[in-house]
Amino acid sequence: MDVNVRSGDSLWYYSQLFNVPLTFIIDSNPGVDPSALAIGQTVRIPGYRSEPYTIEAGDTFWKIASSRRISMDSLALLNQNVNPQNMPIGLLIQVPSRVTSRIVNGNQSYDSTVLNSDLNGLLALYPFVRSESIGQSVMGKDLIELQIGKGPKVVHWNGSFHANEWITTAVIMQFLNDYLLALTNGETIRGLDVGPFYEEVTLSIVPMVDPDGVDLVLDGPPQGPFGEQALQINNGNMAFSGWKANIRGVDLNNQYPANWEIEAERKPKEPSPRDFPGYQPLTEPEAIAMAELAQERQFEKMLAFHTQGEVIYWGYEGLEPPQSLVIVNEFERVSGYQPIRNVYSFAGYKDWFILVYRKPGFTVELGRGVNPLPLSQFDEIYQETIGIFLASLYM
Numbered sequence: 001m002d003v004n005v006r007s008g009d010s011l012w013y014y015s016q017l018f019n020v021p022l023t024f025i026i027d028s029n030p031g032v033d034p035s036a037l038a039i040g041q042t043v044r045i046p047g048y049r050s051e052p053y054t055i056e057a058g059d060t061f062w063k064i065a066s067s068r069r070i071s072m073d074s075l076a077l078l079n080q081n082v083n084p085q086n087m088p089i090g091l092l093i094q095v096p097s098r099v100t101s102r103i104v105n106g107n108q109s110y111d112s113t114v115l116n117s118d119l120n121g122l123l124a125l126y127p128f129v130r131s132e133s134i135g136q137s138v139m140g141k142d143l144i145e146l147q148i149g150k151g152p153k154v155v156h157w158n159g160s161f162h163a164n165e166w167i168t169t170a171v172i173m174q175f176l177n178d179y180l181l182a183l184t185n186g187e188t189i190r191g192l193d194v195g196p197f198y199e200e201v202t203l204s205i206v207p208m209v210d211p212d213g214v215d216l217v218l219d220g221p222p223q224g225p226f227g228e229q230a231l232q233i234n235n236g237n238m239a240f241s242g243w244k245a246n247i248r249g250v251d252l253n254n255q256y257p258a259n260w261e262i263e264a265e266r267k268p269k270e271p272s273p274r275d276f277p278g279y280q281p282l283t284e285p286e287a288i289a290m291a292e293l294a295q296e297r298q299f300e301k302m303l304a305f306h307t308q309g310e311v312i313y314w315g316y317e318g319l320e321p322p323q324s325l326v327i328v329n330e331f332e333r334v335s336g337y338q339p340i341r342n343v344y345s346f347a348g349y350k351d352w353f354i355l356v357y358r359k360p361g362f363t364v365e366l367g368r369g370v371n372p373l374p375l376s377q378f379d380e381i382y383q384e385t386i387g388i389f390l391a392s393l394y395m
């Protein structure tokens with residue numbers, strides 16, 4: 001919600017007026033100098049929307065404000081051209097409304113169009129969330145990273161490294177919405193006060209690593225050469241539910257230089273719906289963008305969300321640090337998911353991350369069944385994952 005500064009207003013005053021922590025108001029207005037507000041300047045108030053209201057007989061600011069438990073001055077602020085002593089019936093005014101429910105519904109076919117619409121909605125409501133394009137997919141879709149918070153501890157989550165595991169994006173986005181609601185409304189999640197995380201943690205999220213692949217699985221092959229090529233790789237089969245790779249048939253989670261040669265030896269030798277590790281490591285723009293991001297951000301902890309199995313892979317060749325065990329034990333406690341240290345699988349993002357940075361990295365396999373997991377499991381998976389999200393912030 002936008003407001004226009006009046007004489008004597010301050011960001012601190014807005015924080016009191018709307019009962020939103022000052023830090024979120026400051027961070028929602030990066031171009032604004034809090035000590036030099038100009039009259040008429042626009043300031044964004046996170047976690048609020050302005051809603052139209054039509055004046056009825058007997059209405060006063062006091063009556064409207066008290067029935068909605070908002071302050072009279074918040075009405076005055078939003079309606080600076082209205083004379084409260086003279087409001088004709090039928091006059092349209094603006095009423096500030098605190099946002100207390102989600103705009104993200106993860107329980108739907110969550111392709112890149114839905115993602116972008118939800119991202120736009122969240123960024124408008126919560127302008128303190130930072131959004132950046134970290135690269136483009138093969139088809140030129142932006143690979144979006146979100147950042148929330150400003151702590152020295154950088155925690156990273158990603159989803160949909162594998163196309164037919166797109167439900168991971170939906171789970172991440174719905175939790176992000178719940179986190180933003182809890183932050184701005186001073187609420188807890190599972191009894192935990194999440195407010196302090198904002199100052200302690202910088203949360204980095206890439207919700208959809210493989211947007212072309214996700215759209216292929218959910219919406220079918222796109223018009224043009226990329227769609228034709230994918231159809232050919234899929235042996236002419238129009239059903240893409242088994243597709244894990246990016247649009248040109250490279251498995252992005254087999255692309256990393258961490259014993260990549262072992263995978264190259266035993267996996268498909270050419271583009272394929274799944275498992276082809278590429279002709280070399282790091283040939284695909286999506287895999288490269290994620291490697292560069294790890295280098296840039298220096299994650300303290302990395303969680304890659306996949307499906308399925310209700311297990312958490314947490315080791316790589318014994319190179320993981322001792323804290324990895326402590327953290328994965330907590331993940332198990334809060335989710336019931338089974339930790340697995342080593343498995344005969346290489347060249348994944350988690351493997352490479354542990355190899356290069358020696359920091360805790362995890363592949364979290366959500367849910368149980370055959371990929372793509374049906375949406376009927378969404379709510380259950382979401383409930384299981386909340387604890388892991390929170391633990392990744394406090395551990």
Ligand SMILES: [Zn+2]
Nearest residue numbers: 162165306307
């Ligand atoms: Zn996967």
